[in-house]
Amino acid sequence: DTGVSQDPRHKITKRGQNVTFRCDPISEHNRLYWYRQTLGQGPEFLTYFQNEAQLEKSRLLSDRFSAERPKGSFSTLEIQRTEQGDSAMYLCASSPPGAGAYYEQYFGPGTRLTVT
């Protein structure tokens, strides 16, 4: 079973540009989460998908952010008109269907975004 993968691992962009990140969850995991982590802080929740439905969005997810999960497989996170404050590590996690211990989340390696 391969783990959660994210692409790209690093992205440097100029302020005002659009960026898109991809996350491939563990096969057959129907839940997918995006988090953002800034230096010295714990990850903060951004959004959650169950299959293809986006069921929760954080207030951190401004209008410049959009996430999709077509067909309930991979997910993309797009940031439009990037700002320096968007510089962070973007983490994706997935968990399998079921309750209890099945809510355990498995994280990918993250995408490090630097906005110059």
Next chain:
Amino acid sequence: KQEVTQIPAALSVPEGENLVLNCSFTDSAIYNLQWFRQDPGKGLTSLLLIQSSQREQTSGRLNASLDKSSGRSTLYIAASQPGDSATYLCAVMGASGTYKYIFGTGTRLKVLA
């Protein structure tokens, strides 16, 4: 609003010591609590998950306990090794039906050889 606090923020110990890392949370209505390890610049590695009905979980040299009523969890690391050096994060999942984790800011551990 759930808040998660981890103490200490940083810890430096000689190899071989037994360690206790602390995590506290303000809302005891939790579903799960999960401990993670994070190496610099990397993603998170799951260490242990404790469901709300459980009191502790063990994996190798790691033992995590949960006292839901007092809003506390501890991660015990036995016989620490330099390879244990990393940041340890505690995360809680609320019982309200949302499946997101609220994370603490972590404890940065350095084990000296």
